[in-house]
Amino acid sequence: MRVAVIGCTHAGTAAIVNTAKLYPKAEITVYERNDNISFLSCGIALYVGGVVKDPQGLFYSSPGQLAELGVKTKMLHEVTAVDTDRKQLTARNLQTGEEFTDHFDKLIVTTGSWPVVPRFPGIELDNIILSKNFNHSNMIIEKGKEAQNIVVVGAGYIGIELVEAFQMNGKNVTLIDAEERVLSKYLDAEYTDVIEDTLRERGIVLALGEKVVSFEGRAGRVNTVITDHGRYAADVVILCIGFKPNTELLKGQVDMLDNGAIIVDEYMQTSKRDVFAAGDSCAVYYNPLKNHAYIPLATNAVRMGTLAARNLVSPTVKYLGTQGTSGIKIYEDNIAATGLTESAAIEAGLEADSVLVTDSYRPEFMPTHEKVTLKLVYEQGTRRILGAQIMSKVDLTQAINTISVCIQNDMKMEELAFVDFFFQPHFNKPWNFLNSAGLQALPEVRAEEIVHV
Numbered sequence: 001m002r003v004a005v006i007g008c009t010h011a012g013t014a015a016i017v018n019t020a021k022l023y024p025k026a027e028i029t030v031y032e033r034n035d036n037i038s039f040l041s042c043g044i045a046l047y048v049g050g051v052v053k054d055p056q057g058l059f060y061s062s063p064g065q066l067a068e069l070g071v072k073t074k075m076l077h078e079v080t081a082v083d084t085d086r087k088q089l090t091a092r093n094l095q096t097g098e099e100f101t102d103h104f105d106k107l108i109v110t111t112g113s114w115p116v117v118p119r120f121p122g123i124e125l126d127n128i129i130l131s132k133n134f135n136h137s138n139m140i141i142e143k144g145k146e147a148q149n150i151v152v153v154g155a156g157y158i159g160i161e162l163v164e165a166f167q168m169n170g171k172n173v174t175l176i177d178a179e180e181r182v183l184s185k186y187l188d189a190e191y192t193d194v195i196e197d198t199l200r201e202r203g204i205v206l207a208l209g210e211k212v213v214s215f216e217g218r219a220g221r222v223n224t225v226i227t228d229h230g231r232y233a234a235d236v237v238i239l240c241i242g243f244k245p246n247t248e249l250l251k252g253q254v255d256m257l258d259n260g261a262i263i264v265d266e267y268m269q270t271s272k273r274d275v276f277a278a279g280d281s282c283a284v285y286y287n288p289l290k291n292h293a294y295i296p297l298a299t300n301a302v303r304m305g306t307l308a309a310r311n312l313v314s315p316t317v318k319y320l321g322t323q324g325t326s327g328i329k330i331y332e333d334n335i336a337a338t339g340l341t342e343s344a345a346i347e348a349g350l351e352a353d354s355v356l357v358t359d360s361y362r363p364e365f366m367p368t369h370e371k372v373t374l375k376l377v378y379e380q381g382t383r384r385i386l387g388a389q390i391m392s393k394v395d396l397t398q399a400i401n402t403i404s405v406c407i408q409n410d411m412k413m414e415e416l417a418f419v420d421f422f423f424q425p426h427f428n429k430p431w432n433f434l435n436s437a438g439l440q441a442l443p444e445v446r447a448e449e450i451v452h453v
Contacts, residue, residue, distance in 0.1 A: 001026045003312070004089060004104035006079050006249070008032040010298045011279025012110035014305030019108070020069035022309055028071045029102065031091055033078040036134050044137040045158065048144065049165030082107070082249045084272045106274050108308050109250060109262065113243035113280035113296050122215030125222040128237045131158055140238060147235035148172055151225045153212055154240030155182040157328055160195075162238055164330060167202050174205040174232045176212060176225065185344070186326060186337045187389050190356060190375060194391065195330055202331070207232065243296050245281045257283050261294045266318040267311035268304055276312065278304035285321040287408055288339040288386050289348055295324045323387075325404040327397045336397035338404040339387030342377045351380040355413075355440040357433055361396055363425050370394045376403070376413065376437040383412040383441070399434055413441040 003026050005016055016030055063073040074091070080099070081090040084107070092099045115130045117123065127143050130136050140162075144150065150166045152159045155177035166173045175182070181192040182199070196206060210227040215237065217223050225232045245261045254270040254277075255263040261283040268276045279301035286293040300322050310317045327336035345352035354377045360369035372392040378385050388403040390396060406416055417438030423430045431439070 001106060001313075002104050003028045003106045003108065004102060005030045005108045005110060006082075006089070007110040007112055007246075007279075007281070008073070009110070009112050009279070010301035011112070011281075011305035011308075012108075014302045015108045015110055015276075015278055015308045016066060016071055016305075017069065018306050018309035019312060020066070020071050023312070024070070029104075030066065030071060030073045031077045031079045031089075032073065032075050033094060034133065034135075035076055044131055044140070045161030045165045048137065048140055048162060049168060079249060082109075082253070084250070084253045084275050087274070106312050107276065108305075108312075109247075109270075109275065109277040109281060110279045110301075110305060110308075111246040111249065111281045112301075113245050115239060116242040116244055117239060118212075118241070120212055120214050122217060122222070125215055125217040126220055127222045127235065128215060128239065131162065131238055131240050132243075140236075143236045144169070144171070149233045149235045150174070151176060151232055151234040151237045152240060153177070153225070153237065154242065155179065155208070156185065156240060156242070157183070157326065159238075159240035160199075160328065160330060162240065163199065163204055167204055172203075172205075172233075174207060174225075174234070175199070176207040176210055176227060176232070178209070178211045180209045182206070182208065183328075186341070187335070188341045188343055188354075188375060190373065191335065191389055191391055195333070195335075198331055198333065205232070243280065245294065245296075247281050250275070250277075257292065257294060259294055261292075263292055264304075267315040268308040268319065269311065269315075276308040278308045285319065287321040287323055288345075293324075295322060297322075297324065297326060299325070320408055323404045323407045325400060327400065332393050333391055334393070334395045334397050335389075335391045336400035337387070337389045338400050339385070339407045340377055341387055341389065342375070345377055345379075345386050350386065352377055352386060353380050353441075354378070355437050357437045357440060359433055359436065360429075361392060361394060361433060362428055366425055372396050372433055374399070374433050374437055376416075376441065378413050378441060383414065385411055385413060385416065388437075396433075402434060413438050417442060 008030050066073050076094040077091050079089050079091045088101050088103045090101050115132050129139050150171045151174045152163050153176045163173050163175050210229045214226045215222050225234045247260045254272050262277040263283050264277050270277050280296035283292040284300050323338045325338040342354045357374045361372040362369050370393045375389045377387040385406050421432040
């Protein structure tokens with residue numbers, strides 16, 4: 001069995017390693033257009049901020065390690081065309097320019113995503129940098145050394161983490177986003193208001209509800225970011241606007257969402273037989289809305305890559321879907337979320353309601369008893385749990401993984417109210433805060449429903 005894999009980051013590495021172990025007689029060839037593989041891009045801000053000292057720790061595989069599994073890795077090779085009917089691909093050696101064709105029995109497409117880069121006037125100026133791969137991270141660090149004014153465009157996870165890292169390095173930082181709130185895709189206002197106050201307290205300028213219009217520079221280097229509301233001095237600009245799937249190779253050959261994300265079934269197979277896909281190039285089944293959505297996360301990628309390998313020969317293990325579960329640490333605050341925010345649920349047309357619990361996470365008689373803020377979002381009619389968000393100075397983020405499982409299994413708020421959680425004063429209260437959220441959402445018992453015995 002000849003297996004070709006295009007791309008080797010999160011999903012690609014998982015697919016390759018598992019394919020090699022499951023099918024030791026398979027001939028596996030990997031095509032990667034970069035000069036490195038398996039870079040953990042979610043660690044860029046930690047590297048920039050100096051938390052991670054050795055960047056090699058951000059790689060979890062190498063061509064040498066894959067070779068030990070019998071895998072042939074073609075680095076700096078770009079696949080320029082794929083013919084899924086004839087089961088062949090065309091590739092170019094980026095060092096020599098040589099082009100050649102290769103045939104496969106099975107194809108795994110893990111081409112990932114690429115940052116959205118609008119064609120702003122002045123976008124070609126030096127010191128305007130993306131934040132996606134290892135080379136970008138090195139450039140951000142190098143350019144940031146001498147820079148004093150840093151502008152980050154995009155207030156998602158990556159943007160927020162970079163803003164924090166630069167502020168802690170003593171830089172003047174401005175954060176620009178067209179949305180009115182930071183992290184608006186992940187958190188409701190009860191949380192983003194707190195985060196924004198935290199950022200402002202540390203001197204970070206928040207230019208929210210502002211759209212970048214253009215860049216200006218001097219001597220070919222950026223020095224100003226212009227929005228529809230103002231002008232901001234910038235020695236370095238980092239674009240973190242969002243991501244789009246890299247799927248041009250399969251356009252017109254497999255089913256895709258409107259944005260180009262490949263649609264796969266529960267076994268990671270595309271609409272074309274023997275062509276599998278995984279990771280940020282794909283749409284995933286999103287359990288809260290019961291449809292396919294584009295949710296580029298490393299966790300989704302490694303699961304999908306593993307499943308693509310397991311189901312390569314025959315459908316064996318089904319994908320359970322995703323809740324888009326994620327987490328972030330912003331200064332002292334530990335934050336996590338899963339599923340739909342209340343605003344996203346309403347925007348999706350659901351009749352959603354929510355409960356907000358603010359309580360000490362453990363008994364007040366303990367020496368310390370930090371507050372935790374938990375929000376549960378649920379559907380009014382079915383009372384099905386749709387999403388949750390949590391924030392605390394203590395790391396209680398694992399509770400969101402519990403809610404992720406609840407959403408995956410279509411649990412209702414009243415079921416969460418009475419789930420069996422342990423009690424020990426070091427860790428929690430007799431009523432766990434997850435139980436408390438479920439209890440708070442219980443419907444009132446009407447007098448006419450009371451049966452007198």
